[in-house]
Amino acid sequence: MGRSPSCADDANVKKGPWTAEEDQKLVDYINKNGHGSWRIVPKQAGLNRCGKSCRLRWTNYLRPDIKRGKFGEEEERLIINLHSVLGNKYGDQTFYHLVQWSKIAAHLPGRTDNEIKNFWNTRIRRKLLNLGIDPHTHKPRTDLDHLLNVSQLLCVAQLGNMMNPLDAAFKLQADAAQLAQAQLFQNLMQIMNTNKAANVESDGFLALQENTNPIPQSIPNNGFIAGVVPQTSDPWGLSSSFEQRENPVLPGLVSISPESNSTMENKGNNETDSTIYEAWEKLIMEDDEADGGSYWKEMLE
């Protein structure tokens, strides 16, 4: 029920890019009369467009309060935070693959949901993926294979650090391995905090901040890891330098998408819990044996 006839059904209305003349007609009309019913706007304004097209043009482009230009760092952080807590909610479930862009836009004066959506899909999403973070759940990958590969990754990281800095291939691998270390640390902290931070309120931005937990100060500052240590306003350290992160804190867990639901729910059951902890135990032992430096032990303590 209820679907209005699509503009596509009317072969007579113009589609595609708006001309300056059309823009002017629409602006003049709305400034004078307000939009009222969008269906009658094109007729009254003398435009050969459907009402829907007029509404879109106005809300996404012509509105006088629209802020144009690039997104700032603060805006980017805000979007990431809001995205992490504003999934579509149906009943008790939150669906992160259906983001409520309009609600995010409401927190960013002058920005439209369309603009934010585009910004997310073209920039932030890729950025998160490059960091090994699931853009739907805002979590690092938690699959076990990933965890169990860590000893190899540690070797690569250490080898990479010893190599000539000009050896690009080794540096790249080392960087990737160090990123993996950061992700694993993140995994562990999230597992540890599962019980603490499950309550996400409807105004999730605040809830996210309130549920943050301090990161132990003993984390080795080896540059790349520090670069992705999250902080309150920028959970994944996407937009600010390490120097800006004086008080790094870990974001609390947020409710998760259906596809990852089983993963996180399993964190609470004994079987998966123990498997993950076993993996960590193995990792720590290997770390101990490898160089006696006990990197992970120190981190966990």
Next chain:
DNA sequence: AACGTACTCAACCGCGCCTGA
């Protein structure tokens, strides 16, 4: 300089919700 590829973003499409008859 020419071509191919990647990226951006305005605009469109289709669905679901709300409202009023």
Next chain:
DNA sequence: TTCAGGCGCGGTTGAGTACGT
């Protein structure tokens, strides 16, 4: 209570532009 009309939303498309080879 039912249902049609209208609106708003999120997802997708495609033209224009930037960048790399």
